[in-house]
Amino acid sequence: MNKINSLPGSDDILRQVLPNGITVLARPNFESPSIVIRGYLPCGAILDPADKSGLAIFLSACLMRGTARKDFYQIYDQIESAGASLSFSASTHNILFSGRALAEDLPMLLELIAEVLRFPEFPENQIEQVRDQLLAGLAIRSQNTQEMAEITFDKAFFGDHPYARDDEGTPESIQSITRQDMQAFHQKYFGPDGMVICIVGGIEPAKAVENVRAVFEPWAKNPQARPSFDNLPQVTNPKTTQRLHVEIPEKSQMDLIVGFSGPNRLSPHYHAAMLGNCILGQFGMMGRIGKVVRDDNGLAYYAGSSLAGLPLSGSWEISAGVNPGNIEEALRLIRLELKRFTEEPVLASELDDVQSFFIGRLPLDMESNGGVAYYLLNMERYQLGLDYYREYAGIVRSVTREQILNTARTFIDPDRLIIVTAGTKQPGS
């Protein structure tokens, strides 16, 4: 009964590079009456001028606010009347877009994406509306213990590296950004070269590519190359453990981050770190950390670890939401686990569990058009090859306990951590 190969590969992904440098990926799913589009331009918040942090995010939020031919309401009327969705955002390295529609509305969506990327107007009145929304967002965020702990960690850990910067900006930088800043960024960095568009759903791949070609071919190649980031400082753990606290009043719970270095996405350590991290703070109810902090000692509702393997560097964080009175105990338990993780190889049974987990979950992650599109973009971004997910089981199975221990020792030193807390300190503490 089951004839489905749910993992995409070179035999069912169509990949074409247009003459102006746009890469198109398409994969059909004829069970679905709709399509998903995801894609990016290779420019992001890392290119924000030093005194204009938040520019890429601010600009991405203004893209759909008006173009040479359409105003804000014409754009949204077209999308919402079709029950479609389209949004733009910015990350450290990319301007991203994501949309979905009934399959028959794909040309409409592509035309809008092209219009918005090529001819944004950045109307002043719309910029002011978005500015107010971003400022309110920053004000809300300043009260969020989890996010403030995260920002504080990145700043301390990455130091002089651009990843230390808060991509969302500060109230001051958001206040200072002008329409001219947006236009300058757009003119300098927006172009088809290096752009990726991925379409998944109820459409023939060849037709999807043809639709993209028809709409995007007139976009001429970028006038100038984008800056390279080849000579950035190497990020390492601090010489000794540092503790930082962000005081936010009247909070019942404190957020805790214990962080250290991690491999970048293309590091040879990446897969060993991915499996090791799962054992440490993800598998089941958040791995070893969740077991000791939450299950055995009831100190937190959430406790686990995560790996941020970005293109130029990486970090590795353990996080937990803990009552202020239990912070020291939670910290003690976490440090013991880190010590164990860097001193002894993981158990064979633990490795086997997480290998099965990573291999088994792929079909679930890829059941929807959006899930497949996410994975296709990931393959393209890191040049993993179109058969990466078909070969994935072999890659995952080849990681050994010794490799995980070696990777843990390479990146983690339990005496050189960055520890951040955010919340309300108890009197006397």
Place this chain on the structure above:
Amino acid sequence: MTENILRTTLDNGLQIMLKEIHTAPIISHWVWYRVGSRNELTGLTGISHWAEHMQFKGTPKYPAGALDKAISRDGGTWNAFTYIDWTAFYATMPADKIGLPIDLEADRMHNSLYLPDEVASERTVIISEREGSENEPLFRLEEAIREAAFERHPYRNEIIGSKADLQTMTRDDLFAHYQQHYAPNNAVLAMAGDFEAERMLDHLKEVYKDIPARKIERHPILPEGPITGEKRISLTGPGETTYLNMVWRAPEGKNADVFSLAILDSILTGPSSLNMFGGGGTSNRTSRLYRALIDSQIAIAVSGDYTTTIDPYLYTISAILHPEHNPEEAVQVVDAELERIRQGKISAAELAKAVKQARALFAYGTENITNQAYWLGHAEMFDTYGWFENFLPSLEKVTVTDVIRIAEDYLADDRRVIGVYAPQTEGSAQ
């Protein structure tokens, strides 16, 4: 639209809903219990949610931790939810591994241990979950609003429970709650995915044949009518952001007025997605209140919320205010829009747009097998699955007159709670 669903009830009262979907080698398995915070008594608020946590703490066959491990090992995803009306447990797995969640879900329907040590450590986990929520201004605001919107109905209680109850509830309270409500005749088992329904039914009969029905004692719960008068709640706290929630009594899930309310909500604040798992929604930039509140920069965000429940619950319009405007201005804008609707200033084209949006969102939701299995069971909690099957046709039947009547009957300005969370200023410190 009637889909091919196998529906049956076993001799022990377990209701079964099976839907074959062969688009991906995946199966989603759900067990829904007809118990939630609605069924809780004074002094025991939060007990349904805590019992849900204890269901992960082991049986003799599957000790604590073994369950997680077994599901995760196979690449599955699983979780549970406690709501006001129900508690649900799900696992979505590669199709050839579904035997495990079927077996353990049946096992923990009657063999959970509720060991005292596990209860003790979970007490602090749940208090910690509550404290995490308390960090959010909106949690505090919604808690206060619910207490004002219901005089005695248990919907006034927070699902997670009051801190005092969480500190005093005992292992025996929890175990009694488990024995009282976790029974085949109080449950719906719903599955969607890559299986043959008849063969699956045979398997389920075998798995559940020795679990007996129980007598379920239900204390009467009287629904409440409209909120009487206009009540105002005002909270202050740290931060710089003002939140406004306007709340009215909404029709219960099986009341046909729900569809008219859905259309009105879509016109006012944009379409709500039915897709709890995947699929996503659309933006609300062309909705009336977005245009009226955000264009004028009185607010920076607006949304609407209603949900399908056993007894009449709440419809909420929420706004995050622009720092230079006050909540009263936003209330006036909302009132003016509602008044326009009551006066009949609403077009058939607006209704048609709301229906088209709903149809697209509905189509997105069919991509996801977990989402489809969710609706098989969820609709049974407040009505029957027919509610979901007839969702789009029911929306298409809504007329302009129906929408006007909803604005008149339900969203009146003397039947509501207006809640404001405002930043603390020097004069307003609590």
